[in-house]
Amino acid sequence: NHFHDFSDLVIPLYITSRQFNGEVQFVVTDNRHWWISKFRGILAKLSRYNIVDIDQERKTHCYPSMIVGLKYHHELGIDQSKSQLSMKDFRQFLRRTYSLKRAKAIKIGDEARKMPRLLIITRRKSRSFTNIDKITRMASSLGYNVVTMEPNLSTSLGSVAETVNSCDVLMGIHGAGLTNMVFLPDNAIVIQIVPLGSIDELAKQDFEQPAMDMELRYLDYKIKAKESSLISKYKADHLIIKDPLSVHKQGWDAVRSVYLDKQNVKLDVKRFRPTLLKALQLLHQ
Template identity: 30%
Template sequence: MGFLSVAYQLLFLQLLLFHSQGSATLCSQDQKVRIDNKNLTVYIPSSQSQVSRKNIKPYPTTDPLHLVTSVQIVNEETNLPACDFNHNVPVLVFSSGGYTGNLFHEMDELIIPLFITSRHFRSNLKFVIIDYKAWWVNKYSRILSRLSRYEFINPAVNGSVHCFPGAVIGLKFHGLLALNRTDIPGGAKTRRFVNEHEMVVMMEELGFGVFAGGCGHLAGGATGLDWASSNYFGEPAREMGVKYLEYTIEPEESTLFQTYGKDHAVVTDPQSIFVKGYQAARAVCIDEQNLKINVERFGETLFQAKQLIEDSSSLN
């Protein structure tokens, strides 16, 4: 039966013709899939698809596709490039472009989808990483090495033709920070609280047990990020059945208020910064912004959380 076990064959059938936002998954069981790294072209047998030629951006969400390089899928039986290297395990092609550099997007659009897509193979596949970023690969090397036991291929420095017995192009995406368990088989963060000690004291006075570790803290809201906070944190929490309480800061609670002044567009009209593009908005609203929380206002939200916990406990 060659390199493919019965389980692998069934797996490929499950992945065949899978489509996600902005990318597609394709595979071949019986004939070689050839990847020309120089031209970023994947040659698959004609019997595997009805489309003779198409471009795919192997990234799971549509928003940052302008930052992702296209891969060309070609159905061809003749005039194929010769194989420089033959592999006996399948390949997963994906891009580490997009919004890498932002911890949320790295986890939501790469690490989680990568786990969802590759977990089935139990590390027996190779990664071809388009838009290869060495710093990103190094940052997540421990995770990546658990998902693939083989050396990664960077097409930008390896322009040869590699042949595989099967291929997956793109990553599955279940939703924002989401894992659909029915489909899963058996660095430092930006933005910090500058008055962390006051917040800890207030939480402890309310009766919360607080652990202050040496790691960064993930903030769900900041000036200019209301939409992102609600959609990236609130909505996934609600979909998981978790009660979500949102705390929206006042302008004075952002260090941007002191940096730019109360009348600057960064404070009065944050969306005017976002229309300049993601990189411009990130440089100000994410990388440059810290939070000085009003502990009295925030305490009111925490008091609500405490009541919800107590009410839930009384029902058990």
């Protein structure tokens, strides 16, 4: 999961190892070669040495000191009361790692004739937009240059980083794809589409607060029942529709199964339009 890759591993690894300026060697267990390959660029910037797979190693390694485990602060973030580092530092580190060109989002009016770029993160299996063409047309009519992206396992992280960094607004339904906001230029805007299910606190914890810590602007859009695919499966008076908290009482697995794994969104473009207009207003500031 892309979110947990960054939140649970990459950012904690950065917090733990950045102090050594590359003079540190990573010793790993339960190695996953695909993961190492995905984040090879970041790992190479944090350590000048080859990674040691301790499960396969037969040699004895001697170090003057060792840190076992990683320093984790909170979801997708760094607590500055516990570290001299910040998410601003981390994002600058990512820009250098992937040679990203843009440090700041467009300010409309300063760059004549340039249209702000809106990146829509799409999904295929769940929490997907079922009317993406209609959303794209509406956004284009407001003056956005619209880009869509659906990263998969074969998409290089460098390619994703370049695409995201080229955009001024990123929007998507609550999910791992929004993690890519780490590559946005400063002052860019994140729009989180919050699906049905009373997951407001989760949405805030996972993406709203991290976006603010990254010096990004944040907007959200909470869908109505009529915009959820669940309305075609359950009657309007069903507890899943009218009382999501009753599902929460059944535990996280029930919430995830119903509201995250089995829900798609047909965005009401007329109702959503003011959110995109608000983003344009912010890009004028």
